[in-house]
Amino acid sequence: MATEKRNKEEEEVKTDDGSPKIKPRPIVQLGIFLVAHSPVFSVVFSAAGVLALLILPLLAKNTYISENALMPGSARSMLSNRDVSDGSKLVKDIKNYRLNHEGQGVEVQKLVGKYMSEMVAEVYYQKFHPEGNQFHPLHFFSGPDSYTLLDNVSCASYGVNVAGIIRAPRGDGKESIVLVTPYDFINGGDYEALSLGITSTLFSLLARVTWLSKDIIWLVADSRYGDYRPVAAWLSEYHSPSFKVSDLLKCGERNTADNFRRAGTVAAALVLKVDGRSERFEDTLSIYAEASNGQMPNLDLINVVNYLAVHRQGFYVKVEKVVSLLSSSWLKIIGEIFEAVGKLAHTLNPDWNFGIPVADYLEGSATLASSLYSQALGIPTGPHGAFRDNQVDAITLKVSPRFPPDSKTRQHDFFLRGARLLEGTIRSVNNLLEKFHQSFFLYLLTSPSKFISVGVYMIAFALLVAPLPMVAASLYIEGCKALTKSTDNPTENLKSWKWLDAAKQVFALHLFGFIVTLLPYFICQVPGQHSPSNRSIMWGTTSSSLLLITFAAIPGCSPFTSRHHGTHWAVLKSVTISAAFIGLCLMSIINFATAEIGALLLVPTCLMAQPIKPALRSRRIKSMLGAFCSMVLLTIGFPVMFFAISKGLFGEGLVGLSLGGEFWTWLESLWAWKSATYLYIGMVHLPCWLLCLCILFHPS
């Protein structure tokens, strides 16, 4: 015992003598340093985040085929003129039929079905109900199964899909490839019929080839009720058969019960559309890839189509872009600066080749902006979105021929090239042994052949949100100090609980945001027909009254209470910023693009928010400027305001009095498509914006 005691004493002495203070680890030191200089670093990091976003078009890499098995273009096309004449005949027959029998869609469906069965395909018809998407808060993230069959369906409106299956002669029947051609059997134009012609040409070939390892399904989707719904209905029947006999089956003369046929797992799907005349000299192929909630198909699928279209069939391939950005002068100036810097770097070291011409930069930025916007919106850009919801890689190909629809001679060549493109793609996918997995799923496109991978674009977001925890920490320390000074009562100086009041306020407002998010569901339940404007007014009034109730119920919340009741604004801001940080980081996992755009808006607003009264009282230019900035940012940050501004930016005409109605319609589309952006706006953006407003009008 005695020796132990002595040992202990010796140890104590040693520590006392050697190093009285344990030196903190370098990472802790770095943290302390960053927190101590948070204003400088937050400006630097935010600026770097915006710069990184602007620099992204320069960092785009050329796409490459990642999966060895695909081997696009290695096989010779086997299409013959006979196949093309099959396709042409179908188009001609449809046109003649439509001329003679106005408004009889069923007969056209039968005609397509007859052609399919002549090619030895298994044909069946599927009836579906056009209305599927109903907002229900509980079904928000649930899968496509939520299209429950309504019991009281009317036979007045229903769609009929026609589908044909070609079985692979020596395949194992476990996998399939789906071709979709949306076609409106009643109102479909001449251009739309061409898509049937191309696919029919291809189908005629596939019926006789020996190299298929996956079954081919051709789905002619009845696009009377939109492109998406018929495909989604077909897919949900394909993947989850309903054993309840639907009332729909009794409608019409054809009984479609029990003949829904399936092939194996869908390996990939291609949606083909033909529309409008190409403005360019070549036939144009537009690729649409964005599915719901910013999900993208595997990049390899786009690569294969792009490779075959450009290098084999000579299409002009494009992806969507924000056209208004192409002519914007500020972006042009930025592009010129980057070009000059790139040239300078090249002269310094010939290996540095990151500079790109201004025109390329503009194109890249416009495409990138469109890619970000489509992903952030979370609404699929075509029927392929229905496939992505079932974890199938799919894209929509929209072909615009350069000839008028009645030109016979050009049509032959067009069918040949279109069908060859599809044949090559199908042959590549046919070679696959596994699901698409080699290439990227998280990427942004800057051109059909250039992409930015997740590892690169995450940097911009990380830089943008990096100041938030730093500023939160420094504000918390500041707020604590202020509080200890102001109160002399030692019992209130329990340091670790000072954030609790602020947290209560933050939590209350987040709860409010949650309720506001759910309100539209109840507003929709209000009986009677209401215009979108009325509904938005209803929503607005209920939300505002709820907010007032919240402020009244929880005294610490309101910005209008006396200063002795409320918490110190620094602590409140600290907790607000932490909440915003957590919300943004969570959102970046669900939908990166939303988080990126949200961060661009929310981060400056949160960082700049400060009480306006002391700034006005001090009458110093610096603080006045700060207050002005935070007011401007808060104005822009209001969701309705931002919606209006972005509408103006995208050149869709300035909105007038119907702003509320349009906003309502927009939000309605968001929740109808189950976009997580809607949740983000309601549950992260709105509460944080309100909290910033509270800070702005804080009495201190």
Place this chain on the structure above:
Amino acid sequence: MKIVILVMLLCYSFAFSSGDTTIHTNNWAVLVCTSRFWFNYRHMANTLSLYRTVKRLGIPDERIILMLADDMACNARNEYPAQVFNNENHKLNLYGDNVEVDYRGYEVTVENFLRVLTGRHENAVPRSKRLLSDEGSHILLYMTGHGGDEFLKFQDAEELQSHDLADAVKQMKEKRRFKELMIMVDTCQAATLFNQLQSPGVLAIGSSLKGENSYSHHLDSDVGVSVVDRFTYYTLAFFERLNIYDNASLNSLFRSYDPKLLMSTAYYRTDLYQPHLAEVPVTNFFGSVMETIHTDSVYKAFSSKTSNNKINSEMPVNQLSEHDELQKANIPNDELKTEKQKCPYTQMRVDLHEKLEKFENVDTVVNLGIAVMVFVVMISSSLL
């Protein structure tokens, strides 16, 4: 008696330990394709082409171990069902009626490959799946697939490292499973696979050096895949000009590889291999030396073999092999007929031949013979 047996055993062991002096008795081929999947069609085609070539040059099916990691002929993607081609002209179907695949699909593993080489099989493995070579065997080991620095990928799941290969070859040497071994590898960075080899009697050829890729030769646009690799293509082109009796040397094979055509540099490791390459015919590895024994009657020959062979076999073998070496050095003939045991009929013929040889001047004998024949004819005619 014991002493006799002891001496016999000593002789026996002596004869076998000196591997160089063992004569070349038979030829074996182990042909391995290590990669699966449709897009590796060419590896299957490479191996099947080699299989066809060695079979054509005389190695029988029972002495070829063919390992194919996938079945291309029956792949649903194959436009020509049940056929495999190594050229886009589709003239030669490599997957004809008489192809015996010994290890197929998922049986082609590193473990099975090493078991084949070292001969450590489970009891249930049939003889047709074993490499039953002996100390007089020449073995051709051909491998193709995807390789890298000192490894060769098997089945997308495991890899054979150069250490493993060297170790297996060493075991084979110790177990006297070969006299000469030729390893031919057509992969990327094939030369690196030979880095660890130490055993004498091993000759190694690789399609590419370290850091080089081996490329495919051409694409069959009907089948939609590349059908043959460059190195194998030019190897086959060399052998197509040969028949079973040709005596082209290994040197001429090695010289036929043009780095420009291969797009890689063929590498040969000869430091473990004593004979001069210019004097070794390619058929030493790619063909077969068939030993022929003339017999009067099947049973008699075997009985004589069993009765008087046991004791005498050692010395004559050594002598013969020396003779063999000499002959090899003088005339590089691939069709060396060696006869271990002589049957009575041939023995008689040889004796007669030797007696005839003893005559000093053959011409006088012939002339005398003719004269005697004329004499006999005259007598017989006069008698009639």
